Amino acid sequence: xxxxxNGLMEYLVLxxxxxxxxxxxxxxxxxxxxxxxxxxxxxxxxxxxxxxxxYLVVERFVSEGDKPPWYGVLGIxxxxxxxxxxxxxxxxxxxxxxxxxxxxxxxxxxxAFLISAIGASFFLSQLAGKLFNRLNNxxxxxxxxxNKAVFHIGxxxxxxxxxxxxxxALIMMFFLDTIVSKTKLGRSIRGVAEDAPTAALxxxxxxxxxxxxxxxxxxxxxxxxxxxxxAFVFSxxxxxxxxxxxxxxAVLGGIGNIRGAMLGGMLLGVIEATVPTAPWHGDTTWIxxxxxxxxxxxxxxxxxxxxxxxxxxxxxxxxxxA
Amino acid sequence: MRTRxxxxxxxxxxxxxxxxxxxxxxxxxxxxxxxxxGGSTSVVTIAFEGPLSGDNAQLGINxxxxxxxxxxxxxxxxxxxxxxxxxxxxxxxxxxxxxAAAATAIQDKTxxxxxxxxxxxxxxxxxxxxxxxxxxxxxxxxxNGTLQDQGFPTWHRIMPNxxxxxxxxxxxxxxxxxxxxxxSDKSAYGDGVARxxxxxxxxxxxxxxxxxxxxxxxxxxxxxxxxxKATGAxxxxxxxxxAQGAQLAKALKAVGYKGLRMSGNGVKSSVFTDGAKxxxxxxxxxxxxxxxxxxxxxxxxxxxxxxxxxxxxxTYSPEAFDxxxxxxEAIKAAKAAGGITxxxxxxxxxxxxxxxxxxQISFGENGDLPEGVGVxxxxxxxxxxxxxxxxxKMAK
Numbered sequence: 001x002x003x004x005x006n007g008l009m010e011y012l013v014l015x016x017x018x019x020x021x022x023x024x025x026x027x028x029x030x031x032x033x034x035x036x037x038x039x040x041x042x043x044x045x046x047x048x049x050x051x052x053x054x055y056l057v058v059e060r061f062v063s064e065g066d067k068p069p070w071y072g073v074l075g076i077x078x079x080x081x082x083x084x085x086x087x088x089x090x091x092x093x094x095x096x097x098x099x100x101x102x103x104x105x106x107x108x109x110x111x112a113f114l115i116s117a118i119g120a121s122f123f124l125s126q127l128a129g130k131l132f133n134r135l136n137n138x139x140x141x142x143x144x145x146x147n148k149a150v151f152h153i154g155x156x157x158x159x160x161x162x163x164x165x166x167x168x169a170l171i172m173m174f175f176l177d178t179i180v181s182k183t184k185l186g187r188s189i190r191g192v193a194e195d196a197p198t199a200a201l202x203x204x205x206x207x208x209x210x211x212x213x214x215x216x217x218x219x220x221x222x223x224x225x226x227x228x229x230x231a232f233v234f235s236x237x238x239x240x241x242x243x244x245x246x247x248x249x250a251v252l253g254g255i256g257n258i259r260g261a262m263l264g265g266m267l268l269g270v271i272e273a274t275v276p277t278a279p280w281h282g283d284t285t286w287i288x289x290x291x292x293x294x295x296x297x298x299x300x301x302x303x304x305x306x307x308x309x310x311x312x313x314x315x316x317x318x319x320x321x322a
Numbered sequence: 323m324r325t326r327x328x329x330x331x332x333x334x335x336x337x338x339x340x341x342x343x344x345x346x347x348x349x350x351x352x353x354x355x356x357x358x359x360g361g362s363t364s365v366v367t368i369a370f371e372g373p374l375s376g377d378n379a380q381l382g383i384n385x386x387x388x389x390x391x392x393x394x395x396x397x398x399x400x401x402x403x404x405x406x407x408x409x410x411x412x413x414x415x416x417x418x419x420x421x422a423a424a425a426t427a428i429q430d431k432t433x434x435x436x437x438x439x440x441x442x443x444x445x446x447x448x449x450x451x452x453x454x455x456x457x458x459x460x461x462x463x464x465x466n467g468t469l470q471d472q473g474f475p476t477w478h479r480i481m482p483n484x485x486x487x488x489x490x491x492x493x494x495x496x497x498x499x500x501x502x503x504x505x506s507d508k509s510a511y512g513d514g515v516a517r518x519x520x521x522x523x524x525x526x527x528x529x530x531x532x533x534x535x536x537x538x539x540x541x542x543x544x545x546x547x548x549x550x551k552a553t554g555a556x557x558x559x560x561x562x563x564x565a566q567g568a569q570l571a572k573a574l575k576a577v578g579y580k581g582l583r584m585s586g587n588g589v590k591s592s593v594f595t596d597g598a599k600x601x602x603x604x605x606x607x608x609x610x611x612x613x614x615x616x617x618x619x620x621x622x623x624x625x626x627x628x629x630x631x632x633x634x635x636x637t638y639s640p641e642a643f644d645x646x647x648x649x650x651e652a653i654k655a656a657k658a659a660g661g662i663t664x665x666x667x668x669x670x671x672x673x674x675x676x677x678x679x680x681x682q683i684s685f686g687e688n689g690d691l692p693e694g695v696g697v698x699x700x701x702x703x704x705x706x707x708x709x710x711x712x713x714x715k716m717a718k
Contacts, residue, residue, distance in 0.1 A: 007552050010577070014544040064599075137565035137597050147576045159576060232541055233569060233597075241539055273545045283501075283531045283553045291546050292508075292534040 007280030009156035011273045017162045019269020020169035024224035025246035026261040028217035034193040034256040035213045041117040043221055044243025045124035046092045050222025051229035052128055053087025054080045055140060062143040073144045080226045081168060088222015089215045095120055096214040128236035136235045161231050168227060172220055173262050180258055189213055248302050254312025263313060272298050366653055366662060367407045368393060369427035372440030373415035382440055385462055386410060387631050388642030389437050396650045409433060413444050420444035428455040434667045435649040437642055442466030449474035458668035460649050462641035465587055467514050470688040476668050477689035480645050482610035482696035487586055488518030490698035491608035494714050496526035498582055499557035503550045504530055507537040507562025515586050516561035531555060537566045543573035550579055557582040564589045568597025575601035595706050607701040612640045612680045613710025620679040644678035651676060
C-alpha cells in the first residue's frame with residue numbers, strides 16, 4: 001500500500017507537469033470559442049510557432065553545455081517565455097486577420113471557418129517544415145540541469161523542469177484570470193462573448209476585442225511552446241497531438257470557460273499519468289498493457305464526463321468567463 | 323493526416339505507373355547487354371538506392387561510399403573486360419519516393435544489379451519492381467524481419483534481420499538480469515523486435531514486463547519511464563528508433579532509473595547520442611552490423627576508405643562494400659558463363675559464397691543469410707560515442 005502511494009505521488013507530479021501544458025494550450029481554444037463560438041484548430045500551430053520562435057532567440061544567448069549562473073538561467077527562461085509568447089501572439093493575430101476576419105466580414109457559414117482553420121493549420125505546420133526542418137527531434141540547448149531535484153513531496157521528486165513548467169503555467173493562468181475578470185479589456189471580452197451585437201451597441205469595438213482575444217490566447221500558446229520544447233522536443237508537427245488533447249481538455253472543463261480550461265487541462269494530464277498506470281507500483285497494471293491505453297482511457301473519461309455533464313465540468317459560462 | 327496519405331497514395335501510384343511503363347519498354351529491348359562478350363569498352367552499371375539527401379542522408383552516404391570504393395578497386399584491377407559505373411538513385415529513405423528512384427535504375431539498361439534500398443520501408447515499396455525488371459538486389463542494411471518472406475524474386479540481404487538480432491540481444495540480456503522490461507514503439511520494426519526479444523527472454527526463464535510507447539503519439543515519456551522504474555526490474559530493452567529512444571533515455575534519467583538500458587539497431591545512430599546527451603551514456607545497443615574501426619578483417623578496408631573519402635567509414639559502410647563486391651563477382655561470373663544479363667547476374671548472386679569483410683556470405687532460399695549465420699555485435703554508448711564491444715555471443 002505504501003509503495004502504491006509513493007508511486008501515485010510520482011505519477012501525480014508527472015501528470016501535473018503534462019496537465020499544465022494542456023491547460024495553457026486549452027486556454028487558447030476556450031478564449032476564442034468564448035468570443036467567436038469558433039474552434040480554432042490552427043491554435044496547435046500557434047503553439048508550434050512559439051517553440052520555433054523562442055528557440056531562435058534562446059540559441060543566440062546560450063549554447064549546449066553553457067552553465068550560466070542562476071540569474072542567467074532565470075533571464076533566459078523569461079526571455080524564452082516572452083519571445084515564445086510574442087511569436088505566438090503575432091501568429092495568432094495574423095491568423096485571425098487572414099483566415100477568419102475576411103470570412104466573418106462576409107458572414108460565411110460556420111463550416112467555412114472550420115475549413116479555413118484546418119487549412120491554416122496545415123499551412124503553418126508545412127511552412128515551419130520548409131523554413132526550418134522536418135526533423136522530429138529538435139531540442140533546445142541544455143543550459144541548466146533539468147533533472148535537479150527542487151523539492152520532494154513525500155518520496156516524489158519534483159525536478160527543476162517540472163517546477164518551471166508548473167509554476168510558469170500557474171503564474172500565466174493567474175494573470176489571465178486577473179485580466180479577464182478585472183480589466184477593461186477583460187470586460188469587453190466578456191461582453192463580446194455574452195452578446196456581441198449588444199456589446200457593440202455599448203461602444204465596444206468588436207473587431208479589436210476579437211483580435212486581442214486571439215493575441216492573448218496566442219501568447220499563452222506560444223509560451224507553452226517554449227516550455228514544451230525546453231522539457232521535451234519540438235518539431236513542425238509537434239502541435240497536433242497536444243492540440244487535440246488540449247481541445248479535449250477545454251471541452252472537459254466546459255468550453256468557453258476559462259477556469260474550466262485550466263481545470264480540464266490539469267485533470268486530463270493527471271488522468272493520463274495515473275489511470276493507465278494504476279496501481280502505481282510493481283509489474284502489472286490493472287489495465288493490461290498500461291500506458292498503451294493512455295489515449296483510450298483519456299477519451300473514455302472525457303465521454304463519460306460529457307454524458308453526465310454535457311457542458312463540461314464547470315459548464316459553458318460564455319460571457320461570464322471567470 | 324488524411325490529406326497527406328492521399329497525396330502519398332496518388333504520387334505512389336503515379337510513379338508506380340511510370341515505373342511499370344519503364345520496365346515494359348526495357349523488356350522489349352531485350353534487356354540490354356546480353357551477348358556482349360568481348361568488347362572492352364562496354365559499360366556495366368551498378369545502382370545504389372538509398373537516402374542521399376534529406377534527414378537520413380548520412381546513412382546513405384556511408385553506404386554509397388562503400389559501393390564507390392568497391393567499384394573503384396574493381397575498375398583499377400583492370401581485368402574485368404568491362405567498365406563498372408555507379409548510378410545513384412536517391413530515395414531520401416522514403417517509401418513514397420522509392421518508386422521514382424527505382425524507376426531511374428530500372429530504365430537504365432546497363433544496370434545489372436542494385437545495392438539497397440537502405441531502409442526497410444523503401445525496400446518494401448520497390449522490391450517487387452526490381453523483381454519484375456529482373457534486377458538483382460543485394461541489400462546492405464534494411465533489417466525488417468518480414469522482407470525475406472514475401473517472395474521478392476531477386477531479394478538478397480547480407481546482414482542478419484531483426485528476427486536474428488532480437489534473440490541474440492535477449493540471450494545476452496538473460497545473462498544480466500532475471501527480469502526485463504521490454505518497451506515497444508508499436509512501429510512495424512519495433513513490434514517485431516520486441517516480440518522476438520520477449521519470446522527469447524521467456525524461453526531463457528527471464529520474467530518479462532511488456533510496455534509500449536507509440537512512437538508517433540508519445541511526446542512525454544515520463545509516465546513510461548516511471549512505469550519502468552516502478553517494476554524494479556534490473557534491465558530494460560527499447561524496441562524502436564533513435565529519436566524516440568533519446569527521449570526515453572532522458573525520461574529514464576529524469577525519474578532516476580538505474581538499471582541496465584539496451585536497444586537494437588534502430589537506435590544505433592548519432593541521432594540517439596546527440597539527442598539523449600548525458601542520458602544516453604551507458605546504453606547498450608545490439609546491431610547485426612560490423613564495428614568497422616576495430617574488426618580485424620576490415621583493417622585494409624578502413625585504410626582504403628579513409629584514403630578515398632578522407633573520413634572514417636561508419637554504420638553500414640562495410641556491409642555496402644561487401645554487397646557491391648558480391649555483385650561485382652556475380653557480374654564477372656555471368657560474363658564467364660556466357661553473357662552479362664540481369665537474369666544471369668541474379669543467378670550468380672544466388673550462388674554466392676563470398677568471404678567478405680563482414681563475414682562469410684551466402685544466401686538461403688529466401689535471399690537472407692542462412693539460419694544462424696551472421697554476427698550480431700554489441701555496442702555501448704561511452705562518452706557520447708558508440709563503441710563496439712564485439713560479438714554479442716562473446717560479450718561479457
